[in-house]
Amino acid sequence: MGKYIGESVLRKEDPRLVTGEAKYLEDIQLSGMVHAVVKRSDYAHAKIKNIDTSEAEKVPGVIGVWTGKDFEDVNPMPCAWQAGGVDNNANTPRVLEIDKVTFTGQGVAVVVAEDRNIAEDASSKIVVDYEELPTVVSAEEAIKPGAPQLHENAPNNICMEWECGNQEGTEKALGEADVVVKEQLVNQRLIPSSMEPRGAIADYQPATEEFTVWMTSQAPHVHRLLATAFVFGIPETKMRVIAAHVGGGFGCKIFLYPEYCLVAALARKIERPVKWMETRSENFASTTHGRDHVTQIEVGAKNDGTINSLKVTTVANLGGTLSTIAPGIPTTLYGRLLSGTYKFPNIYCGVKGVYTNTGMVDAYRGAGRPEATYVVERALDLVANKLGMDVLDVRRKNFIQTNQFPYLPADGITKGLTYDSGDYEKPLNKALQMFNYGNFREEQKRARDEGKYLGVGFSTYIEACGVAPSAWIGVGGEGWGAGLWESANIRVHLTGKVVVTTGSSPHGQGTETTMAQIAADELGIPYEDVEVKYNDTLGTPFGYGTYGSRSAAVGGAALFNAVQKVKQKAVRIGAHMLEASPDDVVFEDGKVSVKGSPDQAKTIQEIAGAAALGYSLPEGDEPFLDETAYFDPPNTTWPFGTHICVVEVEKDTGSVMVKKYLAVDDVGNVVNPMIVDGQIHGGIAQGVAQALWESGEYNESGQLVSGSMMDYAIPRTDCLPSFELDRTVTPSPTNPLGVKGVGETGTIASTPAVVNAVMDALSPFGVTHLDMPLTSQKIWNAIQS
């Protein structure tokens, strides 16, 4: 496209990140700042009978100790995305719980002290008198008669029941299928584990009643809106939210947490800045988790491999209370993806969202789409297995064909959204040029004869990202309680240097770099001349934040449109300077020149100077080049591709080694190949980790047994081979850049590829399905039996 777009430009963010100069929340110190420590429930389900804070209050250096009763005037957190078109029996957390706790790790009291150590000491002296209640941690158990009831307004612990597709038609087609495969698929609970845990600092000015709150946030504007309008009942103009440098989120920092509001309430109460920063243990217990589905699938197919029906019923564990967008994840972001890259003629999906005595479950990298892709890609392998067909033949048989785009999946499961563009054979064929499938099958056979068990797994996935058309996803549609457009402002200063501000809120994605590439190319100026500012509600236009792989496809598109507005004004001013009509000049390579006379030109820097001085402007034009654009996408984008994983299973131990991992993704046009590859690398690592290692586990009394890095297995570099990546490029027609999202593709695609590979390796043992994580013990047990 231009000089910078499409190039692996080095990241603007990196010098301060790699030198340690970047300031994270923990680095911020305010004058007079005090420290809060939250006392958390040790029980998963209990009534709070009494809290004795007297001993804690006596600790020297303690400023105060408060319980939930002290914050009855602060509203509960809002649930901003309730499943569309159905009742949601919403129960959300308060800044501190008052009567009852529904999971271990909920806040019940808070100590504020002059330093953190004192606050920790005092917190251990708070005595909470609980009346223990029976617990239930499994969503399937929670909906059975007689299960402990968590909330009065949610009979049988059901938050909501949601469906999409055509149940009757799908049942009928299943009856007409030559073969029907039934399986239970468990998509286990994951714990996001961002490198930086959560934290917040609040400062309050009594004279103006204004808050400034620093938060570990992926969405500062949304957090401000929710905290002010919903939790405190004050104008959003009375709060400034700043997201400092954020050390990763993977979704868990999209949400408005009780502690973020608690520090604000405390700062207002004591009129001193208050800081709260969670420990890793708190992060495990009290930050949101992801996934946790138990799903029954029925897939109907003809003998030739044509799939005629897919019926999916899922019980989704939402935890003890609802996090900010929890109900939207196992509904819209899951059910609407169940056609995959395939022309399934009949689809039905029914979902129950369920309360249990476990930590809150919300969006985690991929959010609903990994769960859907796992169902679809496992289903394809199970059908192939049943029919004795090759897994690729079944995929090809069912692929949506290139002449079917824009494609509308069956039974209204996408509620009107069409797949924007695609060519599903193309990445598969490219991947098969990199990986010789025929040779592998021969090698696999030889290896088995030697007692080595190799397996290959494929995932020819689709996902939906760059969320989302506001009217489609909003209140009257999918239930999202706001819009989902994005914004950008661009100012060209007197010297021609540019400042871009964006409503996106990057926290590791490299958006500062990619936005600068877009602005520099479109204006024809050096990349170094563009500064990109973000993460502060003061000085950036309102935006919904960074998640759902939307910052390039939606935020980048807003920037592109803002630059076009600047160019239009620059053309008018440039023409005026050249004493020509705007119709007689062109904007090219950073210059406005008279058509046919390239020497008669004014550079964008000269035009910016003239615009900023304002001495002589075209009639009707205001000084300065300063434009804002808001982009509401007409559709999500639909990336796709082929992932191939090769594993070896060790028979003696059941251990799995990932021998080879190959991915050919199509994420539309690519702004920065290095950044795109980096996103895919990280995504694959997290997806492989779900398949093989990670599992958030509670015992029956609701204690998190995987609550530390010693007990929760996140992947390390030595667990993974070097990934072999390539791409195809099918531009998206939904935005002017032609880009699709990439932040989550790796996570979405990789998990089923790994599981399919392990099942392929285990086929000599007659094993067709095991649930994740595929631990050595689970595999060994399966081999033994």
Add this chain to the structure above:
Amino acid sequence: MYPAEFDYVKVSSLEEAISLKQQGDENSILAGGHSLIPAMKLRLSTPKKLIDISGLNQYKNISNNGSHISIGALCTHKQCAESDVIQQNCPALSDAASVIGDPHVRNKGTIGGALAHSDPQADYPGAILALNATMVVKGSSGGRTIAADDYFTGLWETALGEGELLTEIRIPVNPMNANSCYVKFPQPASRYPYVGCGVALSSSGGNCSDIRVGFSGVGEWAFRDAGIENALKGQALNSSSIAAAAEKAAEGKAVLSDHFVSEEYRRAMSKVFAKRAITKVS
């Protein structure tokens, strides 16, 4: 980290450390700190005073005095992993040291600290038992030695007395220890062993003349496995005799289970890794 309040003293002599330790059981010795400090972070450990012995340089040497290898208690895991003397004379120990934790842990953690802490999941004990090591300890009333076989006495417990410090680990120099190894099956999160197996073996004319087998990670504390040893001693060394001996692994021993692995699986893996370790030195 936000530990409970504690005092800190950096000592300049072993005697000073012993005397401070004797002042109260709630005083803890700090060597590399890679077990103690994580426990303090979580307030699982709340020592009144930390007695930092990391400046006692005379306990940081590894040497071969002919009859035994002497390893100062403050030698880091990295030193033990990379020492030529250890690699040549008792490779089971360098094997174990090289797979402890990660580079950060190996750079700071010490062999004496690890053995005094006696974590049931630690790597060294399996190797120490196989190598028939001797622990040299000092207390206010002087020094004594403890055989490895007598050293591990319970969960987190050792034969170290009140106010006694481990100062040196001695590994006999003999052909059996020179023919030793340690193999490990790590838990994926902590990388502590599900099973760690140390073996030292001598043979003559294709027969096993002597063998010592130690297990880490399997039981509540490290143990020697007489079942395997007796099954193989005097037998011809071949794949079937090794497999048969390995089948005896952890027989009659209480085996741990946790949310990662069951007792049954850990027991089965003890057999697999015993077989691998024995095969490696046969």
